[in-house]
Amino acid sequence: xxxxxxxxxxxxxxxxxxxxxxxxxxxxxxxxxxxxxxxxxxxxxxxxxxxxxxxxxxxxxxxxxxxxxxxxxxxxxxxxxxxxxxxxxxxxxxxxxxxxxxxxxxxxxxxxxxxxxxxxxxxxxxxxxxxxxxxxxxxxxxxxxxxxxxxxxxxxxxxxxxxxxxxxxxxxxxxxxxxxxxxxxxxxxxxxxxxxxxxxxxxxxxxxxxxxxxxxxxxxxxxxxxxxxxxxxxxxxxxxxxxxxxxxx
Amino acid sequence: xxxxxxxxxxxxxxxxxxxxxxxxxxxxxxxxxxxxxxxxxxxxxxxxxxxxxxxxxxxxxxxxxxxxxxxxxxxxxxxxxxxxxxxxxxxxxxxxxxxxxxxxxxxxxxxxxxxxxxxxxxxxxxxxxxxxxxxxxxxxxxxxxxxxxxxxxxxxxxxxxxxxxxxxxxxxxxxxxxxxxxxxxxxxxxxxxxxxxxxxxxxxxxxxxxxxxxxxxxxxxxxxxxxxxxxxxxxxxxxxxxxxxxxxx
DNA sequence: ACCGATCATTGATCCAGGTCAATGCGGCCT
DNA sequence: AGGCCGCATTGACCTGGATCAATGATCGGT
Numbered sequence: 001x002x003x004x005x006x007x008x009x010x011x012x013x014x015x016x017x018x019x020x021x022x023x024x025x026x027x028x029x030x031x032x033x034x035x036x037x038x039x040x041x042x043x044x045x046x047x048x049x050x051x052x053x054x055x056x057x058x059x060x061x062x063x064x065x066x067x068x069x070x071x072x073x074x075x076x077x078x079x080x081x082x083x084x085x086x087x088x089x090x091x092x093x094x095x096x097x098x099x100x101x102x103x104x105x106x107x108x109x110x111x112x113x114x115x116x117x118x119x120x121x122x123x124x125x126x127x128x129x130x131x132x133x134x135x136x137x138x139x140x141x142x143x144x145x146x147x148x149x150x151x152x153x154x155x156x157x158x159x160x161x162x163x164x165x166x167x168x169x170x171x172x173x174x175x176x177x178x179x180x181x182x183x184x185x186x187x188x189x190x191x192x193x194x195x196x197x198x199x200x201x202x203x204x205x206x207x208x209x210x211x212x213x214x215x216x217x218x219x220x221x222x223x224x225x226x227x228x229x230x231x232x233x234x235x236x237x238x239x240x241x242x243x244x245x246x247x248x249x
Numbered sequence: 250x251x252x253x254x255x256x257x258x259x260x261x262x263x264x265x266x267x268x269x270x271x272x273x274x275x276x277x278x279x280x281x282x283x284x285x286x287x288x289x290x291x292x293x294x295x296x297x298x299x300x301x302x303x304x305x306x307x308x309x310x311x312x313x314x315x316x317x318x319x320x321x322x323x324x325x326x327x328x329x330x331x332x333x334x335x336x337x338x339x340x341x342x343x344x345x346x347x348x349x350x351x352x353x354x355x356x357x358x359x360x361x362x363x364x365x366x367x368x369x370x371x372x373x374x375x376x377x378x379x380x381x382x383x384x385x386x387x388x389x390x391x392x393x394x395x396x397x398x399x400x401x402x403x404x405x406x407x408x409x410x411x412x413x414x415x416x417x418x419x420x421x422x423x424x425x426x427x428x429x430x431x432x433x434x435x436x437x438x439x440x441x442x443x444x445x446x447x448x449x450x451x452x453x454x455x456x457x458x459x460x461x462x463x464x465x466x467x468x469x470x471x472x473x474x475x476x477x478x479x480x481x482x483x484x485x486x487x488x489x490x491x492x493x494x495x496x497x498x
Numbered sequence: 499a500c501c502g503a504t505c506a507t508t509g510a511t512c513c514a515g516g517t518c519a520a521t522g523c524g525g526c527c528t
Numbered sequence: 529a530g531g532c533c534g535c536a537t538t539g540a541c542c543t544g545g546a547t548c549a550a551t552g553a554t555c556g557g558t
Contacts, residue, residue, distance in 0.1 A: 085413045087498055093413040107409055109402035116409060135395060142388035145398075152401035153358035159408040160356055160365060164334045164342040166415035167459035171515065202536060210416035212516050217537050233524085233536090249336055420545065451506060461546050466507050482506090482554075499558105506553070513546080522537070528530095 024048050033101030033188065034075060035129070035147050043141045050137065052128040053077070057120035064105065065117040072128045073105040079124020080199045082208075083116045094208035096158075097121070097200060099185055103151050121199040166210045169249055174209040175219045176247035179229065183238055194241075198234045273297050282350030282437065283324060284378070284396050292390045299386065301377040302326070306369035313354065314366040321377045322354040328373020329448045331457075332365045343457035345407075346370070346449060348434055352400050370448040415459045418498055423458040424468045425496035428478065432487055443490075447483045 025031065025048045026041065039047065052072075056079075057063060063074060063081060076098050083104060086092040095116060098104050108114045109131065138145040165174055187193035198205070206216040223229045228244055230237040238244060274280065274297045275290065288296065301321075305328075306312060312323060312330060325347050332353060335341040344365060347353050357363045358380065387394040414423055436442035447454070455465040472478045477493055479486040487493060 085409050087413065087417070089498055091413075091417050091498070093416045095409045095412050107402055107406040110399050110406060115406040135391070138394055139391035142384070142394075145387055145391075145394040146384060149394075149397060149401065150359050152398065152405065153356055156401065156405055156408065157356040157359060157364045159405065159412065160334050160344045162412060163344050163408065163415060164336065164340075166412060167342045167456070168336070168340050201534095207416070213536080214517080214538085215515060218515095221537075249338055249340070450504090462506075463508085463547080464545055467545095470507075501557090502555105503557105504553105504555085506551105508551080509549085511546100511548080513543100515542105516544090517540105517542075519540085520538085523535085525532105525534095527532085 022053060025051070028077075030075075030077070030101045035103075035144075035151065037147060038143055039141065039147075040143075043143070047137065047141075047144065050130060050133040052130070054126050054128055057124045057126070059120055059122050061120045063118040063120065063126065064114050066114050068114055070105075070108045070111075070113045070131070072130050073103060073108070073134075074118075074126040074128055076100050076102050076104065077125045077127050080121045081118050081124060081126075082121055082200060082204055083118045085116045092207070094204050096162075097182075097204075097208070100189055103155065106152055106155060121204075171209075171211055171215050171219060172247055173249045174211060175205075175216065175223070176244045177249075178205065178209055179236065179238060180241065180244055180248060183241070193238070195235070195237045198236060271302060274300070277326075279324075279326065279350045284352075284393075284400065286396060287392055288390065288396075289392075292392070296386065296390075296393065299379060299382040301379070303375050303377055305372055305374045308369055308371050310369045312367040312369065312375065313363050315363050317363055319354075319357045319360075319362045319380070321379050322352060322357070322383075323367075323375040323377055325349050325351050325353065326374045326376050329370045330367050330373060330375075331370055331449060331453055332367045334365045341456070342459075343453050345411075346431075346453075346457070349438055352404065355401055355404060370453075420458075420460055420464050420468060421496055422498045423460065424454075424465065424472070425477075425493045426498075427454065427458060428485065428487060429490065429493055429497060432490070442487070444484070444486045447485060 025034070025044055028034065031037070035047075066086070078100055080100075081098045081104060082094050083096045083098065084092045084094050098118075104118050104126070105114060107116060134144075134148070138148065165177055169177065182196065182198075183193045186196045200208075202216050202220075203213050206213045209216070220229070220231055224231055226243075228238075228240045228247075230239055274283070274293055277283065280286070284296075315335070327349055329349075330347045330353060332344045332347065333341045334344055347367075353367050353375070354363060356365060383393070383397070387397065414426055418426065431445065431447075432442045435445045449457075451465050451469075452462050455462045458465070469478075469480055473480055475492075477487075477489045477496075479488055
């Protein structure tokens, strides 16, 4: 069950991206999800020059932490990451999961230092956007600035929804919301909305949703018993999205 | 007790702002907290022209809701506002409180429609920044764009902290954190960090912190019994900020 | 100065989800 | 192929904070 077996063309493209570290923005399959959207091709070529395409990160490897000096924001090219904020007593909150085309580190701009940590959840790679150069560039390419504002704003509205989730939703609603949010994001990237692999652990999910691992585990079991989903380890199939939608509140 | 009795010069300035709707950015006492920071004075004069200075809002009056067509973002000039996100079933989450110099509505940029509602908590006024004109302007004044990004980023990192608060902190830690956050913001605006008036209800506070009103009320009582704070209705004095700081976790 | 509506406080009880404890399961390393 | 070690599941129990229920205080309107 639940393999990523209905592989779309875009999926193959993404696989290609993963193995070709020097693919240019113009040829990148993430184009329509990514920053360059709407840039003229000569501007794009310029942007392309300042982007550093990193080598891969392994599962668990840190992209940055609050100790890392701030120089860049990042766009996920392949794989996935989680970000966390940490208190001095060691407690931490998973503030987000990030998939290809999504931006990481934008909350560092204001203080010019990373306010959170980012870790790879699987073998992953990123495009690095040196912030200073991005700024210089923005001065001559207004459309780039507009894109940046739009990105920041998108994350902002996502965070507001998350605040609602954390403050007002029940455990059941939280997990249903989470699963559908993943589904939508996979779909946007050309993957199946019905079947996907979770790159994060149950612990990460629980933490992100403000729940205990045990609660998440029990909910997975219950959703499965009720025929809403099917799971096998990290693979998930959504069997009744309408019902899940209802459960979101 | 707990009156705003050690009134600073800035407080008087703010009072003046409140009653003079046509004061220019150059003369505005919020200058150092606000958008124009770092703009050249001729740029500033230009920015000044596109800003609409609104007439006042009364307590409870709506600045915008999700039904309002998106045209502008706003900066609080005087008073205070709350923003909320709402689910279809009527539940709502207070996503933030906003004081003079703070921006409201930035989460609308991405979708070009307001994702939340904003209501005045007391007699208040705002500066309205028509987004389209702001964008045109940004094309010629890079520093303005930089400021905008910085603002967005500031809100973003605040939201991440709030996610930690909602997901991981106990009721006690939540309220202590909230009170100190208010204190810092009042201080930034030239008010006393020790004594201030809450413009929001216990219900708004509870909602914002993901608690029940009754819990907040009990905590206020307990903090008072323990000598951490003194309250009289909406007036609060912080008596032991060190202890409060410890309670934040 | 009174009245009704809204907001705040306090007490009693309840329950969703956390915590504790044990067992199961897989993948990875040698 | 065996043995860890970290992750996941399941059950039993507990508790922080929600909910329910009253009463009191405040404020805006007439």
